[in-house]
Amino acid sequence: MLKLVVDHSAKQNQISGLYLITDQGERLLERVREALSCGVSVLQYRDKVREYRERLMIGAELKAICARFKVCFIVNDDLELAHALDADGVHLGQDDGDPAQARAALGPGKIIGVSTHSLEEALTAQEAGADYVGYGAIYPTASKEVPAVRGPEGIALLKRELSIPVVAIGGINRDNAGAVIDQGADAVAVISAILSNRTPGIAATEMALLFNRRAPYPRGSVLTVAGSDSGGGAGIQGDLKTITLLGSYAASAIAALTAQNSRGVSSVEPVSAKFLAEQLDAVLSDLPVDVVKIGMLFAPENAEVLADQLLAHRIRISVLDPVMSAKGGASLLADEALAVLKRRLIPLCYLITPNIPEAERLTGLPIVDGAGMELAARTLHLMGARNVLVKGGHQNEGEVTDLLFDGVSFTRFSAPRTLTRHTHGTGCALASAIASYLAQGEPLPVAVERAKQFITRAIKFSHPMGRGHGPVNHYLAAKDPSEA
Structure with missing residues (x-):
């Protein structure tokens, strides 16, 4: 009997470090460009307000910025847009599609991520072929309502059971991200901690440096x-x-x-x-x-x-x-x-x-x-x-x-x-x-x-x-x- 084995290794290497999610604010391209020049590893384009044509234009510019700084470009919850932009991948919510269908639509070389709120959901996403999971909310957040706050300790539980990267999501900022990284998160997802900051570049640098806490000595x-x-x-x-x-x-x-x-x-x-x-x-x-x-x-x-x-x-x-x-x-x-x-x-x-x-x-x-x-x-x-x-x-x-x-x-x-x-x-x-x-x-x-x-x-x-x-x-x- 033949068994399909999906090699996630190359894709996993792309999902690590500082994971930036876009907001709906003004001067988005300017703020993202500054942040991406200062240590961001992954950009997720999340836009539930604009019309498709405008999202397509903004997405194309964001993809170009990502290419310049060698940052992985992910589209949130929109397979059509991800395909049109030839994005590096797509991130799906629990009710926004199946990883297998997304893989079939985008092709085998693309990255598929899934939002999860429990170990059971994370294991299901991995079994369905996800390349990484987002997990949260780790801390209280103002960006969306969440059923429960998981805390950094939940990250360690997922890391013991999963073989794919875990992205910590929800309420993460410079002063609390260290505890999340210490529990084993491969990446931390942030929005306002960087994009609402008056200097997104410095805010991104501050958070990117936090990953040095896992480096060997001499550290930094x-x-x-x-x-x-x-x-x-x-x-x-x-x-x-x-x-x-x-x-x-x-x-x-x-x-x-x-x-x-x-x-x-x-x-x-x-x-x-x-x-x-x-x-x-x-x-x-x-x-x-x-x-x-x-x-x-x-x-x-x-x-x-x-x-x-x-x-x-x-x-x-x-x-x-x-x-x-x-x-x-x-x-x-x-x-x-x-x-x-x-x-x-x-x-x-x-x-x-x-x-x-x-x-x-x-x-x-x-x-x-x-x-x-x-x-x-x-x-x-x-x-x-x-x-x-x-x-x-x-x-x-x-x-x-x-x-x-x-x-x-x-x-x-x-x-x-x-x-x-x-x-x-x-x-x-x-x-x-x-x-x-x-x-x-x-x-x-x-x-x-x-x-x-x-x-x-x-x-x-x-x-x-x-x-x-x-x-x-x-x-x-x-x-x-x-x-x-």
């Missing part, structure tokens, strides 16, 4: 652009230690050389803008950099070059630690460079992490309390930074509270203060830790929280090395707290 990659610290506690040296010890891959571009030790900086030699550009282009044109961490730049020409390179290489996630002075008071940022920082780099930054003196210099506002920190954060956001973390280490309270502002709400991160003068490299280490955790697939609030824990331990276990301000302890801070 970080490029640090900063000055060299001959004493080894901060700058490029401190960044490379932090990124590597926390488990990411570290690359570097040096913006300046310093002669310094625990007592201070005695000399600074800026790298030429031409050579910095060559370093940046060499790394960014070859290595898959997930996050760029920016520290000391010193010269205005180097700030300009960096802004140019971030734009040229379409870097969406960058963490700017606006280093302005050394512990001993030496200036590490020329006035002209500060102007470039404000005019060009801050608007390009995903996150800026000033301490209180830096925030005061950037905004021109005095900061004496929490309300002052909030006002400075709002001001920096208006200057173009997508997210702002104002660090509270220069206040005198027994707890050190850092304030994160995302343009809508504030989140506070507090830890006990350690009374020590050995805090050299704290700003560099914190920003590098945040960059590392972002590269490893943590959403921003979690990345900041974990980095805060890291730097608190680094200060607690700091070394009294040298005769001045000793460095923080990157090694013990990166170890499990129970081992430190």
Whole structure:
């Protein structure tokens, strides 16, 4: 007896990562184009409002955008439209057709997906020849009514029983998608979390990075652009230690050389803008950099070059630690460079992490309390930074509270203060830790929280090395707290 065996392997490889479903909003093509350039793997064209002729025209343009960015193009619930567009496949609801009929209509090389709400429905879809199933709603959603919320745990159950990919659907956003991915979802489907965002490209990049949480170590990659610290506690040296010890891959571009030790900086030699550009282009044109961490730049020409390179290489996630002075008071940022920082780099930054003196210099506002920190954060956001973390280490309270502002709400991160003068490299280490955790697939609030824990331990276990301000302890801070 002959048995028909369907080989799903090549098709399964296409259904993974970030799965974007279109909405009915204005400027759809523009928003989709931006999102697809930033990590989307699959696009599903869902349109239950427009007439067929208009859907055909829009679908053709969406297919062309998908082809440009090598994104799988799926049509929702419309076999006629999927056939006319020669789409990569079709996605069917429970009441919108049979996978076998869809295969017969579209041909054996096309992808067939089915929406399911239970293990039984998923097994039935697989048996009928579906190449993947959508499963949900995982979380409450405003886009459609659902009979029940399944939660991330349902994904693990399906993954144990199915041999085809599972796409998690419903209410998924940047801050809750990690739990879904951890349960084994091959892809996460989103609509408003990306397409309703004011910057769909950054929103897509944020969510695409979450899949790094399943990558082997070193997990994610970080490029640090900063000055060299001959004493080894901060700058490029401190960044490379932090990124590597926390488990990411570290690359570097040096913006300046310093002669310094625990007592201070005695000399600074800026790298030429031409050579910095060559370093940046060499790394960014070859290595898959997930996050760029920016520290000391010193010269205005180097700030300009960096802004140019971030734009040229379409870097969406960058963490700017606006280093302005050394512990001993030496200036590490020329006035002209500060102007470039404000005019060009801050608007390009995903996150800026000033301490209180830096925030005061950037905004021109005095900061004496929490309300002052909030006002400075709002001001920096208006200057173009997508997210702002104002660090509270220069206040005198027994707890050190850092304030994160995302343009809508504030989140506070507090830890006990350690009374020590050995805090050299704290700003560099914190920003590098945040960059590392972002590269490893943590959403921003979690990345900041974990980095805060890291730097608190680094200060607690700091070394009294040298005769001045000793460095923080990157090694013990990166170890499990129970081992430190």
